[in-house]
Amino acid sequence: MQNKLPINIVRWAIAIPASLAAWFGANYSIGVAFGFLHGFDAVEEFWDSSDMNGMPYSGTYIILVTRIVAAAALVGTSVYLVPRHHKRVAVIMATLVSAAAAAFLCVVWYQSGNGALNIGPDGWYRHILDMLSIIVGSVFGAWMAYESQRRRTRT
Numbered sequence: 001m002q003n004k005l006p007i008n009i010v011r012w013a014i015a016i017p018a019s020l021a022a023w024f025g026a027n028y029s030i031g032v033a034f035g036f037l038h039g040f041d042a043v044e045e046f047w048d049s050s051d052m053n054g055m056p057y058s059g060t061y062i063i064l065v066t067r068i069v070a071a072a073a074l075v076g077t078s079v080y081l082v083p084r085h086h087k088r089v090a091v092i093m094a095t096l097v098s099a100a101a102a103a104f105l106c107v108v109w110y111q112s113g114n115g116a117l118n119i120g121p122d123g124w125y126r127h128i129l130d131m132l133s134i135i136v137g138s139v140f141g142a143w144m145a146y147e148s149q150r151r152r153t154r155t
Contacts, residue, residue, distance in 0.1 A: 008084075011081060011082060012082065014081060015077070015078050015081035015082050016078065018077055018078075018081055019073075019074050019075070019077040019078040019081070020074070022073040022074060022076075022077040023070050023071075023073055023074040025073070026066075026069050026070040026072075026073040026074075027066060027070045030065060030066045030069055030070070031043065031047075031066070034062050034065075034066075038058060038062075042055070043062070046059055046062065050117070050119060050123050050126075051119070051120060051122035051123040051126060052122040052123075052125065052126055056122075059126070060129065063126065063129050063130060063133060064129070064133045066133075067130055067133035067134045067137055068133050068134075068136055068137035068140065069137065070134075070137065071097055071101075071133075071134045071135075071136075071137030071138040071140075071141060072137045072138070072140045072141030072144065073141065074093075074097060074138070074141065075090070075093045075094055075097055075137075075138045075141035075142045075145065076141035076142070076144055076145035077145075078093050078145075079093060079141070079142055079145035079146055079149065080145045080148065080149060086145070086146050086149040086150070087146055090142035090143070090145060090146040091142065093138070093142060094138040094139050094141070094142035097134065097135075097138035098134070098135045098138050098139070100134075101130070101131045101134035101135055101138075102131060102135075104127075104130075104131070105127055105128065105130075105131045108127050
């Protein structure tokens with residue numbers, strides 16, 4: 001069966017919302033898991049604060065795991081569901097998600113320079129860790145989804 005343009009458009013229309021749903025689902029499920037481990041109130045206070053909120057070690061792995069898995073789910077789902085050109089889509093999606101993470105850090109830096117935000121070293125550590133873990137997660141998700149699709153099309 002040939003790939004027809006209307007079918008490709010429908011697959012793209014399904015891929016983008018499904019990717020966002022996978023991202024939200026990963027964030028929520030990991031948040032619930034960390035809530036069971038550390039207590040829901042402590043985790044909620046951690047996410048609401050602008051710095052590490054007195055949780056330097058557990059906060060670091062909470063951010064790392066949450067952001068890596070969520071970014072991998074976002075990119076991986078979109079690469080897995082697109083019709084063709086999985087390698088191109090993987091590179092583009094990983095680049096877009098990484099650029100969005102870097103742009104968010106630039107926005108925080110700009111607001112901090114204007115005096116709108118007062119961020120200490122813990123806050124900068126948290127934002128830089130967010131950006132780096134999102135970049136690692138998007139690259140990991142793109143690689144995993146592309147390899148999965150490559151093996152799938154070979155068989």
